[in-house]
Amino acid sequence: xxxxxxxxxxxATEGAIVQINCTYQTSGFNGLFWYQQHAGExxxxxxxxxxxxxxxxxxxxxxxxxxxxxxxxxxxxxxMKDSASYLCAVSxxxxxxxxxxxxxxxxxxx
Amino acid sequence: xxxVSQSPSNKVTEKGKDxxxxxxxxxxxxxxxxxxxxxxxxxxxLIYFQGNSAPDxxxxxxxxxxxxxxxxxxxxLTIQRTQQEDSAVYLCASSALTGNYGxxxxxxxxxxxx
Numbered sequence: 518x519x520x521x522x523x524x525x526x527x528x529a530t531e532g533a534i535v536q537i538n539c540t541y542q543t544s545g546f547n548g549l550f551w552y553q554q555h556a557g558e559x560x561x562x563x564x565x566x567x568x569x570x571x572x573x574x575x576x577x578x579x580x581x582x583x584x585x586x587x588x589x590x591x592x593x594x595x596x597m598k599d600s601a602s603y604l605c606a607v608s609x610x611x612x613x614x615x616x617x618x619x620x621x622x623x624x625x626x627x
Numbered sequence: 628x629x630x631v632s633q634s635p636s637n638k639v640t641e642k643g644k645d646x647x648x649x650x651x652x653x654x655x656x657x658x659x660x661x662x663x664x665x666x667x668x669x670x671x672x673l674i675y676f677q678g679n680s681a682p683d684x685x686x687x688x689x690x691x692x693x694x695x696x697x698x699x700x701x702x703x704l705t706i707q708r709t710q711q712e713d714s715a716v717y718l719c720a721s722s723a724l725t726g727n728y729g730x731x732x733x734x735x736x737x738x739x740x741x
Contacts, residue, residue, distance in 0.1 A: 559718060559732035560670070604669060614660055614683065615730065619669035 652721030
């Protein structure tokens, strides 16, 4: 089976940095995804990691350590529009179903 | 189409009635997935279709739930004898199985069973 854990909620200040951690235990691994979901909307793709290390994409970066079953999503220079839920998901095989964590709700305050 | 289209966007039904939810994936996407999301929770896998292979139904919560897909086109998710616990947003996603960019999700169907 698969078990994916992430914090339920985080609060940060506009302009600051927030790091959302995700730990996973899976019977197979083909990559880890991060999605952003604003309230009442569909999840949208943010990042994908399959090899260890850091992937940077503008203000957002994602890190993976396969040996530790650990990933984090780093949001820099927070903006009010970054207030959303951030979903960590793991794939066992290419194109296969993603198993999602419960999501981390990030609230950005002025 | 340009994106994944789901209909209806909202559905209110009485307990015990059957409902049918529709998903129209991105043209050319061979894989299609259904997920359920209860209020304030993560996404719960329901079923996965890949081309003409037998679907992965391992996430369907009971035999009241079923889904069909014809080829690589539209899929319908049917819930029979709806219960209040079925109230949730039902999300559909599709994938081309090439590249590593996950899925494209539809906007979902918000189902409320009263």
